[in-house]
Amino acid sequence: MPVIDPIADLLTRIRNGIMAKKKKVSVPASNIKREIVRVLLKEGYIAHYEFEEDNKQGVIHIYLKYDEQGTPAVTALKRVSKPGVRVYVGRKEIPKVVNGLGIAILSTPKGILTDAEARKLKVGGEVLCYVW
Secondary structure (H helix, E strand, O other), X not given: XXXXXXXXXXXXXXXXXXXXXXOEEEEEOOHHHHHHHXXXXXXXXXXXXXXXXXXXXXXXXEEEOEOOOOOEOOOOEEEOOOOOOOOEEOOXXXXXXXXXXXXXXXXXXXXXXXXXXXXXXXXXXXXXXXXX
C-alpha cells in the first residue's frame, strides 16, 4: 500500500522508535528523506544513519540518540506542511521553534535547510516540519 505522505511517515517512525526506546528505526529511502535525516544528524538530533541499497528504492537505518539517563535528543517532531495544505514562508517570515531551541526544516531553492541556514542565505520556502 503506498504511503500518502512519506515525510509524515518518516517523522512517525522516528517518534514511535523514541517512545519504544529503540536504538534504530528503518524507513524506505527517498532523496528528501535522506536530506531531512542529514539535517537531523548535523543538528545533533540523531546519532548517525546508514543507507542500504536493496535493488529497489533503498532503506535508511536511523540510529536514535539518547543521553546517559535514557532521555532522547528529540523531544517532539511536528509535520507542518502537508500534501493537502502546503505552508510556504518568505525569508522574513521564517518561524523560530520554541524560541530558537528547536529547528524548522524547510525545503528551499537551495535545498533542504534549517531555519537558521535559510535566514543566513536569505531564502524562504516550504516549512516541512518542526523538531525540538
